[in-house]
Amino acid sequence: MTLLKVENLKKSFKDVNAVNDITFQVNKGEIFGLLGPNGAGKSTTISIISTLLNPTKGKVFYRGEDIFKNPKAIQEKMGVVPQEIALYPTLKGYENLKFWGNLYGLKGNNLKKRIDEVADIVGLKDKLKTKVENYSGGMKRRLNIAAALLHEPEILIMDEPTVGIDPQSRNHILDTVLELNKKGMTIIYTSHYMEEVELLCTRISIMDKGQVIALGTKDELVNIIKGHKKIELTFDNIPPNLLDKLKIIEEVEEVDSKDNIIILTMKNGDMAFKDILDKVMGTESSILSIDIKKPSLEAVFLHLTGRALRD
Ligand SMILES: Nc1ncnc2c1ncn2[C@@H]1O[C@H](COP(=O)(O)OP(=O)(O)OP(=O)(O)O)[C@@H](O)[C@H]1O
Ligand SMILES: [Mg+2]
Structure with missing residues (x-):
């Protein structure tokens, strides 16, 4: 649906x-x-979806309804974790959540119960009496996520929730996302880390320069470059002329070299190992290792844009 x-x-x-x-x-x-690099338009998209920004053109529908017809009703369904941390540093964790809860219209025992539940989800139950200014970057992010969950939204929208935090907090957040999803929460997860998106996401939209340049499951996206598999051959030393010899092989699309490594990009799924080895056999050198590169979203992005996802 x-x-x-x-x-x-x-x-x-x-x-x-x-x-x-x-x-x-x-x-x-x-x-x-x-998924997309800096400036791809991810946060702008998120701001529009969460009704905080009006589009110049186009529409967004939530359960078939135009979100700008009744933004208040839509906001109740959505939990938004913004890229910039939205917390009061001089207030304690508990007071911050209370503030956000009040904004959502939560009060009394119900609010207390919800603060308890969301603090538990993000693993901050024993830090609620600490002032946020004494939190680590990762703890602040986690409190931000807790705030977005207070009103039990149907969909959680997260804008780069793991940027600039320690690995432990990062893992905690990734686990939280998976756990919430297991319990039925729909999640939009924005990131420029392809490993995170690969690990978490059911479907992925790759954005660049304001456009969606590819969309699908990880397998579907990786299929885009199926015909461009890379093989890395490491030599004790690269013999003269070998690069030229390899270029002649029908299945080889491109030959690159760096230090003692030759990188072959293949045209089809076919690896043409026999032809490659035949060319090497006629030389004085030997292959130390053969590494077939696993296709990744990074490679898909590189293929589609000619640029690396991370600068
Ligand atoms: N309020 C604004 N006024 C002018 N330009 C803006 C504004 N907000 C965003 N932009 C520009 O729009 C483009 C997309 O920005 P956006 O923040 O949506 O990208 P992003 O994918 O979230 O990038 P990042 O990974 O850096 O967060 C950028 O070129 C940015 O400079
Ligand atoms: Mg952004």
Whole structure:
């Protein structure tokens, strides 16, 4: 079932097209990934979906309803974890959650109960009496997530929740995302870390320069570069002319070398090992190792844009 539908969405800031005609849908119960480098338009997309920003063009539907017709009703269904931490440093963890709870209209025992539950989910139960200014970066992120969960949203929208935090907090957040999803929460997860998106997401939209350049499951995305598998051959030393000899092989698309490594990009799924080894056999050198690169989202991005996901 489609929970959220984004249709030909566009957002321009003066002459910058932050989001340039994107379309995708998020199904109930999935973890939907928005993967893209800095400036791809991820946060702008998130801000529009969460009704905080008006689009220049296009529409967003939640359960079939235009979200801008009744933003208040939509906000009740959504929990938003913004990229910038939204907490009061001089207040304790508990007081911060109380503040956010009040904004959502939660009061009294119900609020207390919810604060307890969300603090437990993010693993901050014993830190609620500490002032947020004494929290680590990771703890602040986790409190931010707790705040977004207070009103029991149907969908959780997270904007790069693991940037700049310690590995332990990062793992905790990734576990929390999986755990929430297991219990039925739909999640939109924004990141420029492809490993996280690969690990978490049911379907992934790769964004670049305001556009969705690819969309699908990890397997579907990796299939885009199926015909461009890479083989890395490490030599004791690279014999002269070998690069030229390898280039002649029918299945070889491209030959690169770096130090003692030759990197072959293959045209089809075919590895042509026999041909490759034949060419090497005729030389004085020997192969120390053969490494077939596992196709990754990083490689998909590189293939589609000619640039690395991370600069
Ligand atoms: N309020 C604004 N005014 C002008 N330009 C903006 C504004 N917000 C975003 N932009 C521009 O729009 C583009 C997309 O920005 P956005 O923050 O959505 O990207 P992002 O994918 O979230 O990047 P990051 O990974 O750095 O968070 C960028 O070029 C950015 O400079
Ligand atoms: Mg952003």
